[in-house]
Amino acid sequence: MTDELIVNKNGAPPPLEPLIYDLGAPGRTGAILPKPDVPEADLPADLLRDDLDLPEVSEMDVVRHFLRLSQFNYAIDKGFYPLGSCTMKYNPKLNEDMARLPGFALAHPLQDPSTVQGALALMYQLQEWLAAISGLEAVSLQPAAGAQGEFAGILMIRAYHLANGEAHRTKIIVPDSAHGTNPATTAMTGLEVVEIPSDDNGDVDLDKLREVCGEDVAGMMITVPNTLGVFERHIQDIVDIIHGCGGLMYMDGANMNAMLGIAKPGDLGFDVMHYNLHKTFSTPHGGGGPGSGPVAAGDKLLPFLPGPIVTIVDEGDEGEPPLYGLTMPEQSIGALKAFWGNFGMLIRAFTYISVNGADGLRAVTDHAVLNANYIRSKLQGTYPMPFERICGHEFVCEGHFKDAEGIHALDISKRLMDYGFHPPTNYFPLIVPEALLIEPTETETKEACDAFVEAMLAIAKEAKESPDVLHEAPHVTPVKRVDDVRAAKDLILCCRVIPDWDAEAAE
Amino acid sequence: MTYIPHTDADRKAMLEAIGVDSLDDLFDAVPADLRFPELDLPPGLSEMETAWELNGLASANVAANDFALFLGAGAYNHFIPSVVNHILLRGEFYTAYTPYQPELSQGTLQAIFEYQSMMCALTGMDVANASHYDGATSLAEAVIVANAHFRGKRSKIILSPGVNPQYRAVVRTYHQGNDLKFVGDKGSATVPDLVDMLDDDTAMLVVSYPNFFGQIDDLTGLAKSVHDAGALLCMVVDPIALGLFKSPGELGADIVVGEGQPLGIPLSFGGPYLGFFATREKFVRKIAGRIVGETVDADGRRAYVMTLRPREQDIRREKATSNICTNQGLMALAACVYMSVMGKHGLRRAAELCYHKAHYAAQQIDALEGYSVDMSQPFFKEFVVACPEPVAAINDVLLEHWGIIGGYDLSKDYPARENQMLLAVTEMNTKDEIDTLVEALRSAPDDIANHAHHHHHHS
Numbered sequence: 004m005t006d007e008l009i010v011n012k013n014g015a016p017p018p019l020e021p022l023i024y025d026l027g028a029p030g031r032t033g034a035i036l037p038k039p040d041v042p043e044a045d046l047p048a049d050l051l052r053d054d055l056d057l058p059e060v061s062e063m064d065v066v067r068h069f070l071r072l073s074q075f076n077y078a079i080d081k082g083f084y085p086l087g088s089c090t091m092k093y094n095p096k097l098n099e100d101m102a103r104l105p106g107f108a109l110a111h112p113l114q115d116p117s118t119v120q121g122a123l124a125l126m127y128q129l130q131e132w133l134a135a136i137s138g139l140e141a142v143s144l145q146p147a148a149g150a151q152g153e154f155a156g157i158l159m160i161r162a163y164h165l166a167n168g169e170a171h172r173t174k175i176i177v178p179d180s181a182h183g184t185n186p187a188t189t190a191m192t193g194l195e196v197v198e199i200p201s202d203d204n205g206d207v208d209l210d211k212l213r214e215v216c217g218e219d220v221a222g223m224m225i226t227v228p229n230t231l232g233v234f235e236r237h238i239q240d241i242v243d244i245i246h247g248c249g250g251l252m253y254m255d256g257a258n259m260n261a262m263l264g265i266a267k268p269g270d271l272g273f274d275v276m277h278y279n280l281h282k283t284f285s286t287p288h289g290g291g292g293p294g295s296g297p298v299a300a301g302d303k304l305l306p307f308l309p310g311p312i313v314t315i316v317d318e319g320d321e322g323e324p325p326l327y328g329l330t331m332p333e334q335s336i337g338a339l340k341a342f343w344g345n346f347g348m349l350i351r352a353f354t355y356i357s358v359n360g361a362d363g364l365r366a367v368t369d370h371a372v373l374n375a376n377y378i379r380s381k382l383q384g385t386y387p388m389p390f391e392r393i394c395g396h397e398f399v400c401e402g403h404f405k406d407a408e409g410i411h412a413l414d415i416s417k418r419l420m421d422y423g424f425h426p427p428t429n430y431f432p433l434i435v436p437e438a439l440l441i442e443p444t445e446t447e448t449k450e451a452c453d454a455f456v457e458a459m460l461a462i463a464k465e466a467k468e469s470p471d472v473l474h475e476a477p478h479v480t481p482v483k484r485v486d487d488v489r490a491a492k493d494l495i496l497c498c499r500v501i502p503d504w505d506a507e508a509a510e
Numbered sequence: 511m512t513y514i515p516h517t518d519a520d521r522k523a524m525l526e527a528i529g530v531d532s533l534d535d536l537f538d539a540v541p542a543d544l545r546f547p548e549l550d551l552p553p554g555l556s557e558m559e560t561a562w563e564l565n566g567l568a569s570a571n572v573a574a575n576d577f578a579l580f581l582g583a584g585a586y587n588h589f590i591p592s593v594v595n596h597i598l599l600r601g602e603f604y605t606a607y608t609p610y611q612p613e614l615s616q617g618t619l620q621a622i623f624e625y626q627s628m629m630c631a632l633t634g635m636d637v638a639n640a641s642h643y644d645g646a647t648s649l650a651e652a653v654i655v656a657n658a659h660f661r662g663k664r665s666k667i668i669l670s671p672g673v674n675p676q677y678r679a680v681v682r683t684y685h686q687g688n689d690l691k692f693v694g695d696k697g698s699a700t701v702p703d704l705v706d707m708l709d710d711d712t713a714m715l716v717v718s719y720p721n722f723f724g725q726i727d728d729l730t731g732l733a734k735s736v737h738d739a740g741a742l743l744c745m746v747v748d749p750i751a752l753g754l755f756k757s758p759g760e761l762g763a764d765i766v767v768g769e770g771q772p773l774g775i776p777l778s779f780g781g782p783y784l785g786f787f788a789t790r791e792k793f794v795r796k797i798a799g800r801i802v803g804e805t806v807d808a809d810g811r812r813a814y815v816m817t818l819r820p821r822e823q824d825i826r827r828e829k830a831t832s833n834i835c836t837n838q839g840l841m842a843l844a845a846c847v848y849m850s851v852m853g854k855h856g857l858r859r860a861a862e863l864c865y866h867k868a869h870y871a872a873q874q875i876d877a878l879e880g881y882s883v884d885m886s887q888p889f890f891k892e893f894v895v896a897c898p899e900p901v902a903a904i905n906d907v908l909l910e911h912w913g914i915i916g917g918y919d920l921s922k923d924y925p926a927r928e929n930q931m932l933l934a935v936t937e938m939n940t941k942d943e944i945d946t947l948v949e950a951l952r953s954a955p956d957d958i959a960n961h962a963h964h965h966h967h968h969s
Binding site for chain 1: 512513514515516520521523524525527528529530533536537538539540541544545546547548549550551552553554555556557560561563564565566567568569570571572573574575579581583584585587589591593595596597599600601602603604605606607608609610611612613614615616617618620621623624626627628630631632634635636637638640641643644645646647674676677679680682683684686687688726752753754755756757759760762769776777778779780781782783794800801802803804805806807808809810811812813814815816817818819822823824825826827828829830832833834835836837838839840841843846847849850851852853854855856857858859860862863865866867869870888902905909915918937940941944
């Protein structure tokens with residue numbers, strides 16, 4: 004275990020925790036496996052590998068190692084995690100239990116549909132619920148993450164124009180405030196990104212939008228509320244301009260936690276959108292996945308949904324449940340991954356919607372927006388803000404001060420760690436200098452919001468009075484500020500020595 | 511209210527601080543005529559009612575907890591030591607996000623670094639990323655790397671028909687917007703046939719190891735042929751098979767991808783799974799996805815951090831190699847814990863158990879009248895059975911009379927393979943289950959005939 008007094012030969016403090024490879028001993032194993040109960044077959048000697056360089060540890064070694072590693076993490080279960088655009092809300096424990104029910108966890112994806120009616124019924128119901136929330140016609144649960152949902156949506160827009168003989172529509176308009184996935188997605192589909200600026204209020208610049216609209220526009224991607232945390236005041240004008248030139252509207256659903264029961268994307272005129280179940284519907288972020296990014300489509304794009312999707316293949320007689328099956332939409336852009344979606348995440352989202360119901364989901368958004376605006380109102384006057392207006396479920400402020408030269412958003416973020424908080428998203432959106440994007444979510448108490456505000460105000464004071472405390476932060480975390488420049492310069496991506504196969508073959 | 515902690519007093523005080531009168535007033539920017547629509551959803555349920563409902567749905571499924579499962583074809587019922595799930599349920603792991611702040615994420619970062627190291631060891635490659643969504647999307651990303659490597663100047667990707675049909679479909683979905691041509695997989699091309707297709711327009715050749723039919727193709731000399739044509743060799747692999755067989759690195763692969771689900775991740779009706787991706791060091795700057803590197807902190811203490819970030823979408827935007835953002839973090843952790851606890855000896859033994867049981871099953875089934883198994887090539891845990899009746903009809907009998915979930919009907923993807931069943935046998939299948947399967951197959955033709963006869967009389 005770590006002991007600050009023990010110092011390595013070169014003067015560096017010892018690692019927090021050894022690598023799993025540095026634990027254990029030759030011959031040790033944690034696996035308790037049976038002997039073969041069938042006659043042993045001859046192994047094809049010339050096809051076998053000589054060595055398998057995996058750890059040699061006991062089960063308890065494994066438990067202690069990973070438990071210690073877990074303790075170096077910050078997490079929602081430990082404290083307030085206001086990471087903007089990520090919706091780090093509480094992940095209910097019921098969800099985890101439901102996803103692990105053997106009838107779900109041990110069902111094989113290629114079983115005959117008649118043997119997995121429970122799983123298909125759940126997926127069908129979730130499709131219907133997500134369609135109802137979106138105000139759109141139908142949903143495919145296949146995309147594995149939000150970025151894949153975006154990819155699906157833009158491929159669908161592309162396929163729609165191709166099917167209409169309009170291959171010349173190659174441009175996707177993206178506001179400069181957009182998530183990086185939007186332009187990256189567009190590039191992956193072979194279409195071209197046209198970036199347009201935001202105005203001083205954080206809204207899309209309508210004049211600039213009209214300038215770029217023409218017969219070559221395939222569509223536009225926009226986040227609602229936008230990534231600056233505000234509802235576009237001219238959303239209907241934007242939709243009309245794009246539809247007016249023959250384009251389609253894509254809604255990035257990353258911020259749906261501000262939209263539940265507030266407005267339906269379909270009503271606003273959107274043609275296609277994606278959800279992030281790991282944001283809005285409480286499925287865990289897992290240290291960076293798995294996510295789930297269902298895509299919803301209106302009537303124009305319905306036939307192009309990725310598939311397969313769950314449909315009712317036989318309504319069934321009265322009193323009998325319908326028979327569900329998997330169906331490929333007729334002009335589908337195709338399958339985005341093997342099988343039918345991140346089913347384990349679908350179970351969790353289904354559970355969450357079941358518990359909340361219509362009123363509960365509306366309350367989720369009400370309180371997410373309440374918490375964000377409350378913190379915003381408390382920080383106003385201390386932290387610069389690009390504009391003063393009611394925000395959605397998150398807001399952006401600037402992590403710099405006129406009278407505290409040399410203080411950056413990064414310093415404030417690192418100092419927040421000393422106060423026991425996870426920092427907000429920093430340096431996004433790119434168009435706000437020293438951006439700090441703060442999203443408290445609805446599951447935090449007023450007391451937690453107050454404590455965070457107090458820490459932010461204290462840090463603002465420190466920034467002017469003792470800036471070095473910020474520059475040197477964090478002080479109380481398992482490691483101090485980490486040298487990412489060195490990591491990129493001297494690449495160490497693997498702790499094992501991999502044989503030089505070319506040299507071995509030459510011998 | 512569910513999971514929302516606010517009291518009336520909280521709401522009142524907070525609205526006052528904001529300077530609005532009601533929650534509704536927070537949404538004035540939303541067009542008035544579209545604001546606050548009804549949501550057509552049922553009312554919320556209590557926790558226990560929800561659990562009852564979900565239990566009902568789960569028990570409406572037939573699954574491997576009550577049935578013998580011989581279905582594979584890309585998803586497998588392998589043993590998962592209990593420790594894996596217990597680590598995954600640590601809230602410090604599963605309720606954290608992508609480790610953007612390394613000072614608060616050393617647990618996740620070190621675990622990913624260890625995962626990368628184990629995937630390198632397993633595949634014999636120099637670098638592995640932190641994962642993709644699944645095996646199919648890993649292959650799609652490998653094609654992106656090949657395309658980027660040749661800057662779009664080579665337009666042909668040769669796919670073996672032995673690559674999982676779903677993977678080949680997903681690759682085509684991903685690349686419908688560019689000019690790449692996918693060839694080789696429409697017929698029954700062998701590895702030598704694929705080699706004959708190599709030319710100076712070929713960016714990459716993709717084979718599966720074992721192939722979709724469970725066989726280990728003879729790959730001797732393949733890498734040399736591919737490299738002589740200036741192309742890249744990509745191998746789609748089963749990670750359990752690599753517990754036993756030569757690594758793709760030793761066989762000369764440039765990119766190795768595959769489905770990591772067998773490494774400690776439950777079947778879960780198809781997801782979430784784990785796409786692993788490993789390659790040679792010279793390609794590291796072209797690959798997508800998160801990568802964790804070792805470094806030091808301000809005190810010189812060893813630490814880990816996401817590195818080579820300038821490749822990624824949030825920085826490079828439309829010039830990024832891929833739009834991938836989230837990976838399968840928790841699933842990579844599952845694989846990391848699995849490979850740790852199974853270790854050098856356990857993974858080898860699990861692979862041997864698969865091998866022995868699959869060979870026992872294949873021999874018993876091959877001896878049945880009307881059935882035959884192609885054992886001309888070495889195979890691992892799956893094999894193809896030529897059946898006397900359509901696979902769907904046999905599977906109905908297996909399920910209804912014997913409590914067995916049968917194999918995959920190959921005619922779904924390969925029309926020429928009528929009446930061919932792909933069976934998977936893992937360490938989870940006991941000899942009793944295998945013997946029962948053999949008995950069931952023996953009597954299946956008669957059962958089908960009787961069934962038809964029975965139906966005939968009733969119609």
